[in-house]
Amino acid sequence: MDAGVPTIAVDGERIKGVKRQAMGTTDDALAQTLEREARGGLWRGFSVDGDRLRTNEHYEQPPRFFTAITGGAWNVYSCNLWEDGADESQAQEQKLDLLSTLLQLRPGQRILDVGCGWGGPLVYLAKRYGVRGVGLTLSPTQREYAERRVREHDVDVAIHECHWKGFVDGEPFDAVYTDEVIVHFNDLGGYFEKVWSLLRPGGRMLNKELHFTSSRWMEITPAMVFVNEIYGETGNYRTLHEELALVDRAGFTLEKVYQIGMDNYVRTTERWLENMKTCREELEQIVAASYYKRFRTYLRIARRIFGASSMTLDVITSVKPLATPAPPIVGAGL
Numbered sequence: 328m329d330a331g332v333p334t335i336a337v338d339g340e341r342i343k344g345v346k347r348q349a350m351g352t353t354d355d356a357l358a359q360t361l362e363r364e365a366r367g368g369l370w371r372g373f374s375v376d377g378d379r380l381r382t383n384e385h386y387e388q389p390p391r392f393f394t395a396i397t398g399g400a401w402n403v404y405s406c407n408l409w410e411d412g413a414d415e416s417q418a419q420e421q422k423l424d425l426l427s428t429l430l431q432l433r434p435g436q437r438i439l440d441v442g443c444g445w446g447g448p449l450v451y452l453a454k455r456y457g458v459r460g461v462g463l464t465l466s467p468t469q470r471e472y473a474e475r476r477v478r479e480h481d482v483d484v485a486i487h488e489c490h491w492k493g494f495v496d497g498e499p500f501d502a503v504y505t506d507e508v509i510v511h512f513n514d515l516g517g518y519f520e521k522v523w524s525l526l527r528p529g530g531r532m533l534n535k536e537l538h539f540t541s542s543r544w545m546e547i548t549p550a551m552v553f554v555n556e557i558y559g560e561t562g563n564y565r566t567l568h569e570e571l572a573l574v575d576r577a578g579f580t581l582e583k584v585y586q587i588g589m590d591n592y593v594r595t596t597e598r599w600l601e602n603m604k605t606c607r608e609e610l611e612q613i614v615a616a617s618y619y620k621r622f623r624t625y626l627r628i629a630r631r632i633f634g635a636s637s638m639t640l641d642v643i644t645s646v647k648p649l650a651t652p653a654p655p656i657v658g659a660g661l
């Protein structure tokens with residue numbers, strides 16, 4: 328074993344990683360992004376094809392692997408809300424209802440779900456709130472699965488296999504949202520500019536994502552290397568501070584930062600681990616025992632991280648202004 332490289336033990340496996348110095352605190356979040364891009368490491372940018380190939384190392388696994396683990400009616404692959412003794416489907420719906428409230432959805436509106444997974448969230452929102460939807464994914468297997476779900480529920484939803492960078496559409500959207508997807512975007516500032524171009528004036532952008540509670544935690548630990556590798560090394564976690572700076576730079580007016588308690592994510596990962604255990608024999612047939620074990624290790628690391636205090640889960644909504652707003656008059660009438 329390489330003596331200079333730290334390791335941790337999780338799930339009976341020793342995980343090797345490189346540890347880099349913490350980023351240090353700076354007021355300039357944009358400079359942090361640029362510095363990180365230049366230095367490489369965990370926060371790497373890839374080409375459109377590179378993104379597709381890397382994220383699909385994970386998302387192109389057979390859908391049954393994920394539907395068995397996520398469970399419920401909508402197979403949501405992100406944190407759900409476990410209020411009032413909710414079961415799996417209710418927990419998924421409570422989370423999606425929260426997104427709908429924050430997006431202020433109304434029947435007939437047209438919404439874009441960037442990173443739509445297997446289509447469950449968008450189909451639920453279309454069915455429950457009467458919106459029309461477009462979903463983007465990089466995975467052909469996810470697209471096929473999501474399209475089947477759209478047909479089953481007979482909702483006005485189109486699914487495209489398309490990177491957000493290449494997506495164009497003739498009709499402006501009322502809302503564009505992501506649910507635990509922007510971690511895959513190295514060029515987050517570029518993404519916000521793209522959303523700006525897709526929204527009508529007055530339209531709303533929502534992004535739900537995990538954030539580091541301090542830039543001091545943004546160091547490459549063995550655990551983060553392991554998590555990042557599961558997603559083909561496309562894991563670009565940031566601080567909330569950095570994300571908000573990029574939202575502002577793209578011209579959006581910040582509306583709300585809603586924090587979801589991390590206990591919900593501990594509960595979600597525990598549920599996924601329980602589902603893995605229940606379906607172990609079947610899942611090992613589908614993806615091989617070694618992948619099953621690797622994914623279980625990933626979930627155990629995630630549960631451990633979510634139970635500590637190094638990350639928060641935040642839903643940020645912002646609005647594309649109707650016109651360039653005049654600054655509020657401070658002290659008027661004095």
Ligand SMILES: C[S@@+](CC[C@H](N)C(=O)[O-])C[C@H]1O[C@@H](n2cnc3c(N)ncnc32)[C@H](O)[C@@H]1O
Pocket residue numbers: 378382386402403404405441442443444445448463464465466469489490491492505506507508511512
């Ligand atoms: C963690 S899943 C989230 C799925 C869904 N939002 C949910 O909550 O169930 C991430 C999704 O983002 C998609 N994705 C990742 N990078 C993307 C990109 N650059 N453009 C479009 N979709 C992307 C993946 O294909 C996948 O569908």
